[in-house]
Amino acid sequence: MQSINKTLSLLLTLVFVYSAGFVLSGRNNVLAADPNTFNRLLKKNKVRNPAPPKDGIHNIQSDGTYILQPPLEAFKKLPKSRAGNYVDWVKALKMKKIQPRYDKNDPKVKPIIMDLNIIREVKGSMPDVVYPHAQHTEWLDCSNCHPAIFIPQKGANQMSMASILLGKQCGVCHGKVAFPVTASTCRTCHSKAKKPKKSAKNKNVSAVKK
Ligand code: HEC
Ligand code: HEC
Ligand code: HEC
Numbered sequence: 001m002q003s004i005n006k007t008l009s010l011l012l013t014l015v016f017v018y019s020a021g022f023v024l025s026g027r028n029n030v031l032a033a034d035p036n037t038f039n040r041l042l043k044k045n046k047v048r049n050p051a052p053p054k055d056g057i058h059n060i061q062s063d064g065t066y067i068l069q070p071p072l073e074a075f076k077k078l079p080k081s082r083a084g085n086y087v088d089w090v091k092a093l094k095m096k097k098i099q100p101r102y103d104k105n106d107p108k109v110k111p112i113i114m115d116l117n118i119i120r121e122v123k124g125s126m127p128d129v130v131y132p133h134a135q136h137t138e139w140l141d142c143s144n145c146h147p148a149i150f151i152p153q154k155g156a157n158q159m160s161m162a163s164i165l166l167g168k169q170c171g172v173c174h175g176k177v178a179f180p181v182t183a184s185t186c187r188t189c190h191s192k193a194k195k196p197k198k199s200a201k202n203k204n205v206s207a208v209k210k
Helices: 002-024 071-075 089-094 133-137 161-165
Strands: 117-120 129-132
Touching: 117 133, 129 133
Parallel strands: none
Antiparallel strands: 117 129
16 A cells, blocks of 8 residues: 555656646636546546537537537446546447447448557556456557557557656547546556566555555
């Protein structure tokens, strides 16, 4: 626990540096709050899933904005999650509560799902990251990630939490169009408990065992 706290405070410092830059550069005049609520220094949305005219994303001068169905109404019947827009989209797809078209012009096109997990070992006490190709290729094409975001070779890409929070790597989507980084989502990515080390001296190991 101690070391998780240390990690959190280190990350918060990094995030502080980032958000200070954000304020200084004057880019914080957007209404939409940063969904990565893990960043406690940025304002949180007071209302969950606000209606399009109030979400700070849609153009309030456009008539179209007022005829869109408000998300709260549309999401009512979908399985819940604890962050982002509070919908578990992976589950919603699995339960066939939503059946999005893979190809906008052809309703018959089905995705080619690749079932390959990539395990990224994490230094320190956090559990390792499991990147699942299956849950991503249900919605996304290989070319959404390869090669612009990730070289398709295990271990070839340098990744870190700081750059994810800055909107790179996983952060190109997570915190924008997929679930954000919040205290309740760490374990969704960091899902693989580390094997206990043989050395009896390593006291941190018991803390990460699930
Ligand atoms: C959402 C992003 C994303 C999508 C979409 C995606 N991948 Fe990947 N892929 C990754 C990541 C992340 C890695 C791991 C890279 C690393 O470890 O540095 C990876 C690794 C790979 C690897 C290397 C495996 C190994 O063992 O070295 C291959 C091959 C690959 N992807 C092929 C594909 C193919 C084919 C598709 C489409 C069917 C696809 N990927 C879709 C993110 C993605
Ligand atoms: C969207 C997926 C995702 C989420 C959510 C996430 N992480 Fe990470 N995390 C990663 C990836 C990817 C790495 C890089 C792993 C590697 O080195 O290959 C990482 C690395 C780390 C590291 C190692 C040091 C560093 O900064 O890179 C720590 C510590 C960490 N994460 C803590 C957290 C905590 C705490 C949370 C929750 C507040 C969290 N992570 C949420 C994907 C995620
Ligand atoms: C191109 C966009 C994109 C990138 C890049 C991306 N993801 Fe995702 N990810 C998604 C989408 C879309 C979903 C499904 C919607 C959701 O769960 O919010 C998803 C879902 C997930 C899930 C949930 C699986 C489940 O069973 O609920 C995990 C875990 C995950 N991503 C980890 C990662 C990690 C780790 C990385 C970086 C190595 C990454 N993603 C990069 C778009 C992306």
